[in-house]
Amino acid sequence: MQTVKDLHKFSKELDVLYVEDDDNLREETYSLxxxxxxxxxxxxxxxxxxxxxxxxxxxxxxxxxxxxxMNGIDMxxxxxxxxxxxxxxxVSAHDESDTLxxxxxxxxxxxxxxxxxxxxLVISLYPVCRDAQTQKMNxxxxxxxxxxxxxxEKQNSELRAQSNTIETKHQQLEQVLQECEPEEKNTTKPExxxxxxxxxxxxxxxxYFEEDEDDGDDNILLLHEHCEDLSEIFSDIPEIxxxxxxxxxxxxxxxxxKNLSRAASVLIFYTPYLDIIATSFSELAxxxxxxxxxxxxxxxxxxxxxxxxFDAVSSDIERYIERxxxxxxxxxxxxxxxxxxxxxxxxxxxxxxxxxxxxxETDDIFDF
Numbered sequence: 001m002q003t004v005k006d007l008h009k010f011s012k013e014l015d016v017l018y019v020e021d022d023d024n025l026r027e028e029t030y031s032l033x034x035x036x037x038x039x040x041x042x043x044x045x046x047x048x049x050x051x052x053x054x055x056x057x058x059x060x061x062x063x064x065x066x067x068x069x070m071n072g073i074d075m076x077x078x079x080x081x082x083x084x085x086x087x088x089x090x091v092s093a094h095d096e097s098d099t100l101x102x103x104x105x106x107x108x109x110x111x112x113x114x115x116x117x118x119x120x121l122v123i124s125l126y127p128v129c130r131d132a133q134t135q136k137m138n139x140x141x142x143x144x145x146x147x148x149x150x151x152x153e154k155q156n157s158e159l160r161a162q163s164n165t166i167e168t169k170h171q172q173l174e175q176v177l178q179e180c181e182p183e184e185k186n187t188t189k190p191e192x193x194x195x196x197x198x199x200x201x202x203x204x205x206x207x208y209f210e211e212d213e214d215d216g217d218d219n220i221l222l223l224h225e226h227c228e229d230l231s232e233i234f235s236d237i238p239e240i241x242x243x244x245x246x247x248x249x250x251x252x253x254x255x256x257x258k259n260l261s262r263a264a265s266v267l268i269f270y271t272p273y274l275d276i277i278a279t280s281f282s283e284l285a286x287x288x289x290x291x292x293x294x295x296x297x298x299x300x301x302x303x304x305x306x307x308x309x310f311d312a313v314s315s316d317i318e319r320y321i322e323r324x325x326x327x328x329x330x331x332x333x334x335x336x337x338x339x340x341x342x343x344x345x346x347x348x349x350x351x352x353x354x355x356x357x358x359x360x361e362t363d364d365i366f367d368f
Contacts (some may be wrong), residue, residue: 002126004036004118010129011036014136015056018042019049019063019075020091029116033062036125046070050078059132061088062112065099073099076106087132089124091116160311167308220273220329226266227321233259233266234314241310245303253288253296260285263317273329276338277320280345291353298352309348316341 016037020026021044034040041056043049047069053061061079065072072090079086087109092100100111109131112124222230237259244252260281267278288295299306320341331337 002122004122007122007126007129008036010133011125013038014059014129014132015039016041017049017052017056017058017061017063019044019046019061019067019072021045021064021067032118032121046072046075049075053079053082059087059136060128061086062091063088064091065103073102073106076103076108080107085135087128087135089128220270221327222270222321222325222329224325226269227325229266230263230317231321233263234317238307238310238314241299241303241307244299245307248296248300250292250296253292253299257285257288260288270329273334274338276342277345280342284345284349287349287353294352302351305351306348309344309351312344313341313348316344 014037016033016039018026018030018033018040020029020042023044026042026044030040030042037060041052041058043052045067046063049061049063050070061076063072063075067075070078076088076090079088084107088107089110089112090100090103090108091112091114092103093114103111110124110128113120237256240252240255240259243249264278264281264285267274267281271278
């Protein structure tokens with residue numbers, strides 16, 4: 001036979017809602033239950049019990065049957081609709097057999113018979129508290145597992161984005177170097193020798209955002225709320241694309257377009273400093289709206305290329321946020337910092353909406 005000590009092993013970490021309309025009995029039983037459980041919340045009838053239940057999570061509900069406004073049967077039904085797995089113990093008399101059958105049908109976990117003695121209480125509570133504690137531990141384990149999975153997904157996403165960004169920047173740098181090569185290949189002494197740039201990961205990424213000279217005394221910083229908005233937008237877009245890759249849905253494309261327009265509206269606040277980027281995002285959003293079918297075809301055929309370019313753009317924006325939340329946008333050569341990002345955006349557009357190639361001043365793109 002189980003003892004109070006046996007019961008306490010399972011009950012000590014449980015939170016309980018106790019519902020009883022008799023004030024004296026409620027106080028007496030509360031004094032007993034509080035020694036067994038982690039916390040006890042009391043309610044004076046079924047309606048009040050349901051209101052309390054909707055405010056918090058409880059491992060166990062203990063309730064009388066006959067109460068004003070809402071009886072224990074109706075309260076039990078409502079609670080089970082909210083949480084079918086909820087453990088409920090009903091306090092009832094021996095002569096309420098019809099009521100007990102109704103409660104069994106509604107999913108009551110057990111019964112405590114009146115008059116309530118310590119032995120009867122232990123016998124009734126032990127199996128239900130054991131199951132409730134097991135259920136609570138399982139929920140905690142599932143939550144911990146979900147948190148770890150979410151962390152791993154975030155880390156994988158960051159690694160993928162970093163890898164895509166580095167590869168994209170390398171490709172762009174190679175393109176720039178090729179465009180800078182002299183037309184006459186046989187010339188032994190080219191007029192303007194090309195400076196070789198190392199293609200190491202850190203060099204490519206860091207060169208985009210090296211220090212520059214302030215332009216006067218203006219101190220133009222990205223506002224905190226704008227930093228949060230931009231960070232949210234450009235962490236969402238690659239996730240939306242990844243979702244589309246798994247489960248194609250045109251609504252996701254519309255969501256990307258809305259995010260791009262939203263980003264443009266934030267960036268234009270800093271005119272003229274971020275006009276190039278704001279305009280580029282506006283152009284991309286408009287191109288996607290005007291060429292939705294073509295963009296969907298691209299996503300269905302070469303989504304990885306789109307994802308790589310968006311990862312690169314998102315990485316650039318994160319670097320903008322990191323730098324210009326503490327350092328002024330009023331730079332003498334700020335447009336040179338914009339050009340690699342604008343190039344990535346234009347590359348996205350040309351993938352699904354070919355247009356006349358825009359001429360960039362590439363000589364100093366990487367000379368920050």
